[in-house]
Amino acid sequence: MDRIPILKLGSALLVTIQVDMHDQLATALEEDLTSRIVECNARGVLIDISALEIVDSFIGRMLDNIAAVSRILDADTVVVGMRPAVAITLVELGLSLNGVKTALNVDRGMELIRPQLIAGDDDGD
Amino acid sequence: MTDAATTVILPLLAVHEAEVLKEWLQRLRGDVGFAGDRMREGELQGQCTRFLRELRTGLEAGAATIDSGAFGNLRDMLADLSASRATQGFSPRETAVFVFSLKQPLFDVLQRHGQASADAALTANWSIGLLLDSLGLFTMEAYQRTRESLIVRQQQEIAELSTPVIKLWDGILALPLIGTLDSQRTQVVMESLLDAIVQYSAATAIIDITGVPTVDTLTAQHLLKTVSAARLMGADCIISGIRPQIAQTMVHLGVELSVVSKATLADAFALALSKQGRTVTRVKAAAPGTGA
Numbered sequence: 001m002d003r004i005p006i007l008k009l010g011s012a013l014l015v016t017i018q019v020d021m022h023d024q025l026a027t028a029l030e031e032d033l034t035s036r037i038v039e040c041n042a043r044g045v046l047i048d049i050s051a052l053e054i055v056d057s058f059i060g061r062m063l064d065n066i067a068a069v070s071r072i073l074d075a076d077t078v079v080v081g082m083r084p085a086v087a088i089t090l091v092e093l094g095l096s097l098n099g100v101k102t103a104l105n106v107d108r109g110m111e112l113i114r115p116q117l118i119a120g121d122d123d124g125d
Numbered sequence: 126m127t128d129a130a131t132t133v134i135l136p137l138l139a140v141h142e143a144e145v146l147k148e149w150l151q152r153l154r155g156d157v158g159f160a161g162d163r164m165r166e167g168e169l170q171g172q173c174t175r176f177l178r179e180l181r182t183g184l185e186a187g188a189a190t191i192d193s194g195a196f197g198n199l200r201d202m203l204a205d206l207s208a209s210r211a212t213q214g215f216s217p218r219e220t221a222v223f224v225f226s227l228k229q230p231l232f233d234v235l236q237r238h239g240q241a242s243a244d245a246a247l248t249a250n251w252s253i254g255l256l257l258d259s260l261g262l263f264t265m266e267a268y269q270r271t272r273e274s275l276i277v278r279q280q281q282e283i284a285e286l287s288t289p290v291i292k293l294w295d296g297i298l299a300l301p302l303i304g305t306l307d308s309q310r311t312q313v314v315m316e317s318l319l320d321a322i323v324q325y326s327a328a329t330a331i332i333d334i335t336g337v338p339t340v341d342t343l344t345a346q347h348l349l350k351t352v353s354a355a356r357l358m359g360a361d362c363i364i365s366g367i368r369p370q371i372a373q374t375m376v377h378l379g380v381e382l383s384v385v386s387k388a389t390l391a392d393a394f395a396l397a398l399s400k401q402g403r404t405v406t407r408v409k410a411a412a413p414g415t416g417a
Contacts, residue, residue, distance in 0.1 A: 080359065084319030088354055090354075091315075091350050102357050104322065104360065
């Protein structure tokens with residue numbers, strides 16, 4: 001089964017979803033990401049969904065779950081690059097992902113979690 | 126129902142069709158509501174001839190009501206006719222009279238050439254009247270449908286026209302809403318706002334509701350949906366231009382917007398600028414004497 005790659009960038013993790021998500025892939029991602037956060041001692045998670053065209057309530061909930069789990073593990077989650085159609089769909093589904101930070105692109109998302117990352121570096125030193 | 130019509134009217138119509146047609150055309154032209162200048166001479170005659178032909182075909186097939194398959198062509202023809210008249214700007218009367226004015230010529234022909242007994246003639250007259258009535262109603266329905274589709278199209282156009290997204294500054298968008306927010310308009314507003322957020326890579330969007338006449342719970346819900354969708358794209362929303370009366374109504378209704386809101390667009394713009402670390406300052410101090 002193919003998995004979604006999780007890249008480590010300093011003390012942040014970058015997940016780029018390039019394929020259409022099916023439920024199994026989403027569950028696998030949730031598990032992988034959780035263990036990687038602990039492994040890498042990550043302080044921030046960036047999920048780039050700019051290539052994601054189709055979402056359903058399950059994927060929406062998965063994003064919410066990932067954010068909640070990373071919050072418990074002291075990492076900020078930022079969902080970046082959501083398409084307009086996807087945003088409308090999620091709102092219509094009643095999933096406004098209140099616990100998740102959002103940004104227009106990876107650049108802005110990085111800016112958003114930078115304070116967290118710097119704080120994490122200070123801790124390490 | 127049309128047994129009498131078939132046995133009595135059909136033979137008469139077959140023989141005296143030209144006479145009926147001539148009288149019918151005369152009546153149509155003589156009608157006060159007839160707008161001859163909007164139609165070419167041959168066009169009306171063509172329509173009448175075709176109507177009579179299809180009516181005969183239907184009756185010959187023994188069709189009982191206009192819903193039956195034998196009248197399919199006639200229905201199609203009437204639908205086309207009323208649709209074209211609706212778009213040409215004919216009034217409902219001018220459209221309806223096309224079918225209803227056929228009653229008199231048919232009755233005249235029945236009176237003049239009918240061989241049947243008085244009773245049979247009466248029944249025939251009654252049933253042909255019923256048939257023409259339902260055809261007339263069908264015409265009006267088609268006419269109304271065309272008008273309604275016209276209204277719907279115009280509504281869509283208005284909705285698209287009235288939702289401009291303005292770029293105020295790098296990364297700051299304004300969305301001045303004018304008119305009532307229903308769910309359909311919210312959809313259009315949301316789509317154009319989200320597209321603009323991507324296009325201008327905006328971080329802040331100001332939704333100005335100065336032009337929204339009333340804000341009830343439903344409108345508030347629509348606004349919140351738009352705000353949530355923009356937030357999912359990574360843009361913050363500020364709502365501005367809530368008028369005093371509306372603010373009062375909202376509080377009385379218990380409508381909670383739970384979004385940053387400012388009284389005026391200017392205040393909202395200043396807030397959006399300060400979020401970017403910008404501020405508006407005077408180039409130089411006003412010359413003494415010109416100030417207050």
